[in-house]
Amino acid sequence: MNVTIEFLGGLDALVEKQKEVKTTLPKEITHLKHLIIWIKENLMKSRQEEFVTNELQIRPGIMVLVNEIDWALLDEENYEIQQNDRIAFLSSLHGG
């Protein structure tokens, strides 16, 4: 599955300043809940706690949008990833 992942609102600081990552996901990464853990384990070297909580939930204050649609309208972490999805993680916690 080919996807584009965006790290916005300051989250790029957690992934070596990459604002956009185009990647092919492993077969077992089918839903957003898997993707979140995959990002934490594969793209982040430190400060993972600023992305996910201890329960591996996305940190409150970070919005997730799939193709510019709020994931709250897409069943959140149970959303099934589609080919060429553009998935944005947008922090409201950084700066001001």
Added chain:
Amino acid sequence: MSILCENCKTKRAVFLRPKNGSKVCKECFIELFEEEVHETIQKFQMFEPKEKIGIGASGGKDSTALIHVLTKLKEKYKYENDFVLISIDEGIHGYRDDSLETVKRNQLFYNLPLEIVSFKDLFGWSLDDIILNLGPSNSCSYCGILRRQALDLAAQKISVKKLATGHNANDAAETVLLNFLRGDSVRISRSSEFIINDQNDFKRCKPFIYAYQKEIVAYAYFNKLDYFSTECPYAVNALRGKPRIFLNDLERVHPSGIIDIIDSGQLFALPDSSIKPKIQKCQKCGAVSSQNLCQACILLEKLNKSKPKIEIEIEKK
């Protein structure tokens, strides 16, 4: 399966508003958000006709969104106000220099005048120098004290009677909680005011006081605004982080909690019998102060006392 916008009932909903749980399309969200800011400005008479309004511009999401909203509202509702951007350069290497570049890009984009004042020019000390001298443990309070003064001085310099800042509902709720945590009862109701009257001829106002932080970020995202989102390198020491995390958790389970805290702050009035600090003028600089010397002058005195020593040491070499 797509959901229809609850407002226009024609386009696809793309955003669930944290403020009230409504599902709206991009165009309706942008319009509703702007209308609500307009209502706040009108309800509390934040701008008087013909008044020149300063906008505190940091390059961050809140002030960048504020510039965008005010520019649109001015056009739509024919505000009789001119806007001028005011930026403070605290002197934080690798942070403020970059964010000021963002402000300068926005200045050109929105075609607004920009006034930049620096701590170094106003007080003789950059924040980096202050922290080298006094250590990082109180960096945010030093910065806050001087920034307040710097904004007042900048506003005087370009004769602006009112300053609009991008403080949002989450910021106001955070400040109410912080003042509770510090036991600073006098400041509790103050921190949730819409318009703060510092001096007779200068007021601050917060058009975003009822705007949720997430909605401001979503507004900036949907409008593709150019803002700077790196965290200040000194902010790690701030007590503010704890209430911020709490409020984000609270917002998930009880969205109106943010506004409820602000409203509680506003209703929190001290009885007349309590001791309120009397308002007087700083004997040194004339700024409004609750003591003989204002906080900024106390800080600068402390810093300047440490300065001659260093110079003598250099001379000895």
